[in-house]
Amino acid sequence: MQKDSILSSIKDQSLIEKRRNQIIRGAITLFKDKGFHRTTTREIAKAAGFSIGTLYEYIRTKEDVLFLVCDSIYLQVRKRLEAQIDLNNSSVEHFTNVIRSYFYLMDEMQEEVLIMYQEVKSLKNESKEYVLKKEWDMLAILERLIATSFPDSLSLRKRKLLANNIFIIGQMWAFRRWMLQKQFTLEEYTDYQIHFLMNSIKGYNESV
Amino acid sequence: MQKDSILSSIKDQSLIEKRRNQIIRGAITLFKDKGFHRTTTREIAKAAGFSIGTLYEYIRTKEDVLFLVCDSIYLQVRKRLEAQIDLNNSSVEHFTNVIRSYFYLMDEMQEEVLIMYQEVKSLKNESKEYVLKKEWDMLAILERLIATSFPDSLSLRKRKLLANNIFIIGQMWAFRRWMLQKQFTLEEYTDYQIHFLMNSIKGYNESV
Amino acid sequence: MQKDSILSSIKDQSLIEKRRNQIIRGAITLFKDKGFHRTTTREIAKAAGFSIGTLYEYIRTKEDVLFLVCDSIYLQVRKRLEAQIDLNNSSVEHFTNVIRSYFYLMDEMQEEVLIMYQEVKSLKNESKEYVLKKEWDMLAILERLIATSFPDSLSLRKRKLLANNIFIIGQMWAFRRWMLQKQFTLEEYTDYQIHFLMNSIKGYNESV
Amino acid sequence: MQKDSILSSIKDQSLIEKRRNQIIRGAITLFKDKGFHRTTTREIAKAAGFSIGTLYEYIRTKEDVLFLVCDSIYLQVRKRLEAQIDLNNSSVEHFTNVIRSYFYLMDEMQEEVLIMYQEVKSLKNESKEYVLKKEWDMLAILERLIATSFPDSLSLRKRKLLANNIFIIGQMWAFRRWMLQKQFTLEEYTDYQIHFLMNSIKGYNESV
DNA sequence: AATGAATGAGAGTTCATTCAT
DNA sequence: CATGAATGAACTCTCATTCAT
Numbered sequence A, B, C, D: 001m002q003k004d005s006i007l008s009s010i011k012d013q014s015l016i017e018k019r020r021n022q023i024i025r026g027a028i029t030l031f032k033d034k035g036f037h038r039t040t041t042r043e044i045a046k047a048a049g050f051s052i053g054t055l056y057e058y059i060r061t062k063e064d065v066l067f068l069v070c071d072s073i074y075l076q077v078r079k080r081l082e083a084q085i086d087l088n089n090s091s092v093e094h095f096t097n098v099i100r101s102y103f104y105l106m107d108e109m110q111e112e113v114l115i116m117y118q119e120v121k122s123l124k125n126e127s128k129e130y131v132l133k134k135e136w137d138m139l140a141i142l143e144r145l146i147a148t149s150f151p152d153s154l155s156l157r158k159r160k161l162l163a164n165n166i167f168i169i170g171q172m173w174a175f176r177r178w179m180l181q182k183q184f185t186l187e188e189y190t191d192y193q194i195h196f197l198m199n200s201i202k203g204y205n206e207s208v
Numbered sequence E: 001a002a003t004g005a006a007t008g009a010g011a012g013t014t015c016a017t018t019c020a021t
Numbered sequence F: 001c002a003t004g005a006a007t008g009a010a011c012t013c014t015c016a017t018t019c020a021t
Helices: A013-038 A041-048 A052-058 A062-084 A092-108 A110-122 A125-149 A156-175 A177-183 A186-207 B013-034 B041-048 B052-058 B062-084 B092-108 B110-122 B125-149 B156-175 B177-183 B186-207 C013-038 C041-048 C052-058 C062-084 C092-108 C110-122 C125-149 C156-175 C177-183 C186-207 D013-038 D041-048 D052-058 D062-084 D092-108 D110-122 D125-149 D156-175 D177-183 D186-207
Strands: none
Touching: A013 A041, A013 A052, A013 A062, A013 A110, A013 B110, A041 A052, A041 A062, A062 A092, A062 A110, A062 A125, A092 A110, A092 A125, A092 A156, A092 A186, A110 A125, A110 A156, A110 B110, A125 A156, A125 B177, A156 A177, A156 A186, A156 B156, A156 B177, A156 B186, A177 B125, A177 B156, A186 B156, A186 B186, B013 B041, B013 B052, B013 B062, B013 B110, B041 B052, B041 B062, B062 B092, B062 B110, B062 B125, B092 B110, B092 B125, B092 B156, B092 B186, B110 B125, B110 B156, B125 B156, B156 B177, B156 B186, C013 C041, C013 C052, C013 C062, C013 C110, C013 D110, C041 C052, C041 C062, C062 C092, C062 C110, C062 C125, C092 C110, C092 C125, C092 C156, C092 C186, C110 C125, C110 C156, C110 D013, C110 D110, C125 C156, C125 D177, C156 C177, C156 C186, C156 D156, C156 D177, C156 D186, C177 D125, C177 D156, C186 D156, C186 D186, D013 D041, D013 D052, D013 D062, D013 D110, D041 D052, D041 D062, D062 D092, D062 D110, D062 D125, D092 D110, D092 D125, D092 D156, D092 D186, D110 D125, D110 D156, D125 D156, D156 D177, D156 D186
16 A cells, blocks of 8 residues: 555645645544544544545545554654754764654654554554554664664664664653653653663673 | 442352453453454453343443453553562562563563553543553552662662663563564563663663 | 345344344335335335334345345245146146236236336346346246146247246236236236237147 | 426537437446446546536436436437338238347347336436337337238237237347346247247237 | 536444343 | 343445536
8 A cells, every 4th residue: 555545536636635634634633632433534524624525535435544644644753853864973962862853753743653653553454564664664764873873883683673662762752641741851751761772872882 | 440340230249250351351352353443342242252231231331341451451461570579689680580571471461462552542531540550550560670679770760761661662572563573582682672771770870 | 145144133033034024015115116226224124113223133235125125026926826826737728817817916016026127136146146046936937837738839948938928928017007007907908918828829839 | 308308508509419429328338337326427427528517517417317318218229110110011021020120129229228127217207207208109110010010900909019018028138138048049039029929910810 | 618626415334232021 | 140132323435416617
């Protein structure tokens, strides 16, 4: 499944783009609140600002909406993460800056992260694979960053694992906010986690 | 909301216990497969081994089933985790043994962990809080273990954060299995993560 | 497709029988009036005397209703036709009596005949074949009657064709009533057609 | 209802003619396949070669399309039947030739005959009457032919009935093809039926 | 004259829940 | 205590029709 394979009976491509963005925006608001299953297509149409009939001119099934939403969120996260990365800068400081930005991004996009976290599983296999593919891409970005910043100290597999750890510890701030955000400010959380992370790399380095 | 506040029209408490266990066992099988929303009460009744009418003698709403399931899974995880802990043993080795056991437990209970992960949000607030309360309990266990094993090196807040990290890195093995279990055996995953963790503590220790 | 392959979630077989008869009776009334496509499932449920939910306990799709209706009509026509036939009586008089009865039956079941005529095509292939199979059966009955009554005068293929002619000339009284019933009484129609038929057989006989 | 009473917002009459022919041609193709009810107006527009908006410039409702189609089919059948008839030729041979031509025409126009057969009932009364009026016309043609060919042997009413019989036995080749065309070639079917028919007339003739 | 995006009533179907037996 | 037939609100999705461009 690819994004463009969501069929629409509308011919004007730019209108499709525009309306789908309305759909995505409306749906995210609703999904935040009630999740995918408890949101009805009529509510989505209304939140998008048009009728149920019009909604179905731009998607074929309710699941298509979920797909659009997930796809859009991933794209956004990735874009913003990539924007932080300077491939020519291999300093540790640059590394921590990127990680810090990522954590702040997770804070900013908390609700969206939650949606992805909880609803991707509701996609049918084909779409799910397409979306999960995007996660591989994001991990690859983190891996590359690690490789650049710590060229000699970590094996490939350790880099991969570390990328995963960073990835979900960032998301954790969103999906465990009921616990973490009661005890830490975002700054504290970021500071502590970056410390743990750096020590872990340094420590590992020395200990092997 | 507390567990016993799920009303039942049945008087015999031991029968309630028995029937609810049947319900839980049946429901978990189904939820693994199709998730909470896509599972019908009829299916649950059938999987539990009795009629839909009987099901409703032991619960009031479909959500009650989810609550029973989540509650049961948490209880099980906690019990098995606690069984590993010797409060009088403050050795680092004991610490890593417990962590290792926890990771292996997450592997064993992958499907259940997934259910919790993805479905707890569908609980209504009251029940959700009750369930999340159990997570606080589990974190407290890990915190205590950390405090015992590393009595002087970590502040309270760092212990809390570390407990969280351990907790979700364990779960990650389950909920990101599509990614991790392609690249690591359970043993490798456990070894690497424990290394990272220990270095992180040691490194931190030294660096502060 | 066979009749019993229409799944029902109801266990009591005699209740299924009873409810399905209610459905058939209600649906026929409606189909007479508005045809299959213009009749809604809600109307069918109401005409059957229960709720839409209950309707769907006894069928799986709207098409099932059409199938039940067609099946029931064929069965009825056939039963009543068979009841007229005495296999041991090979007299020409018996032959004409049966034909006459058949014509009167078509008159009595006009509406039902119309439904079959116009709606069978809406069945999906599997069911359609099952229903059309019943028409073969009825033709076989007429063929056998012809063979018994005119043992030597007609070849197998001519008997087959004649059976078809009788069959649809009977039905014609129903489906062309807007034309025929303005010009003929049932008795006249029957008399004339039987005359044509007998002369045709006799004439054929002599001319070959 | 008359054909020209289908309102159109278009002024140019020859354009209306042209566009409606496109509609008819497209619609017949679709109706053959899926019947009137299962065909959408969008599909009709597409098959006709223009947009849904344009379609509705030439018709007012979907039913109008059905009317146009039925009207067109009747017209065609009638034209071709009339083309065979020489009013000055009263020979029996001419009679059988026309009947034979009619049967071959029914073979050629099988699909169209089916459409009429199954869909006319979906017309609303006004249009239905208009279309059925055309059947009276065709029957009148056959009646006249019978009267010309057998001037003294059959009463008016018998001629009328015979006309009906010929009419539907011709159509039967189309609407019962699933049965007849497995057992007979068109030639055989025609030969047998003409034999039956001629004997029937002759026989009747002699016997009265 | 032609287009096609927008509409919304209404269709078929599902399923959590109840309650008489 | 157990059953399962009955219910109907609520869901997703379709499609004939309109009308601004």
